[in-house]
Each structure stands twice: as C-alpha cells, then as structure tokens.
Amino acid sequence: MIRRQIAKNRSRIKKLGPGLITGGAGDDPAGIVTYTVVGATTGFSQLWLLLLSTPMMIAIQNTVAQIAIVTGKSLPEITTAFYSKKLSILMIMVLAVANILTIGADMNGIAEIFHVLTGYQTIYFLVPVTALILYLVL
Incomplete structure (x- = not known):
C-alpha cells in the first residue's frame, strides 16, 4: 500500500517537474529587480x-x-506544423534575443551588487563574473 502511494507520488512529481522548473526559472535577478521596483512604487x-x-x-503552464508531453515535440516543431517555417524562425530568433538580453541583465545585476558592496566600478566585476559563469556552464 505504501509503495503504491510512493510510486503514485513519484509519477505526480515527474508530471509537475517541467512546470516547476519553468516557473522557477522566471525568478532571475532581472525579474527580482522588476518585482522590487513595482512593489516599491505601487505598494x-x-x-x-x-x-x-x-x-x-x-x-x-x-x-x-x-502539449509537449503528448506530441513529444519542441516548440519550433509544433509551430512549423501549423505555421510557416519563416514564422517559426522569427519566433525562435525573438526568443533567443530576449534570453540573451535577460542573461546580460542578470550578469550586470550581479556585477552591480559587487559595485554596491565594494565601491569599485561595475566593469571590473562584469568580466570576471561573465568568465566564471561561462566556465561553470561549459
């Protein structure tokens, strides 16, 4: 009985996994700054x-x-099935640019934190932070 409940809960957690990861990914430094500014200005x-x-x-979500679980396809594959390939490429390019800019804003936010703590210029921290993140990712 207990083993069945554990197995049932594991399957539920596996189904929730992608949504939880996606939801958590939205809480990056750029998002936190946005939430803070909006909260401070509007109460x-x-x-x-x-x-x-x-x-x-x-x-x-x-x-x-x-849709992803049922089809087993990625967003570009699903979009191409219903719309033109040009629209799919445009959509992916816009998403890539948005993600790159968000990553840049996050790295700049980390460098700004070091600037506030130490008083040194942000650029002195931006390059090492970027190199460290690149090293950790690769």
Whole structure:
C-alpha cells in the first residue's frame, strides 16, 4: 500500500517537474529587480492582479506541458506544423534575443551588487563574473 502511494507520488512529481522548473526559472535577478521596483512604487495597489494572473499562468503552464508531453515535440516543431517555417524562425530568433538580453541583465545585476558592496566600478566585476559563469556552464 505504501509503495503504491510512493510510486503514485513519484509519477505526480515527474508530471509537475517541467512546470516547476519553468516557473522557477522566471525568478532571475532581472525579474527580482522588476518585482522590487513595482512593489516599491505601487505598494499593495497592484496585489489584486495576483488573483487574476495566477490561474492564467497555471493554465498556460499546464497546457504547454501537456502539449509537449503528448506530441513529444519542441516548440519550433509544433509551430512549423501549423505555421510557416519563416514564422517559426522569427519566433525562435525573438526568443533567443530576449534570453540573451535577460542573461546580460542578470550578469550586470550581479556585477552591480559587487559595485554596491565594494565601491569599485561595475566593469571590473562584469568580466570576471561573465568568465566564471561561462566556465561553470561549459
């Protein structure tokens, strides 16, 4: 009985995995700065949006995960099946540029933290931080 419950919970966790990873990936330094600025400038006046946006985000994450699981295809493959290849390439290029800019903003944010802590120029930290992250990724 207990083994069956453990196996059942494992399968549930495996189904939730991609959504949890994707949701957590949105909390990068650039996002945290955005949340902080909005919170500092608007206070609690925008908090009602949480009730509206959370169910929509859950529905979108669930739908996208189910499509990926059922089809076993990536986003470009699914898009190409319904739209032109040019549109798929454009979409992937826009996503790549957005991701590259977000990575740059994250690295700059880390360098700014070192600047605030030490008082040295940001550029002195940006290059070593970038090199360290590149080394860790590769």
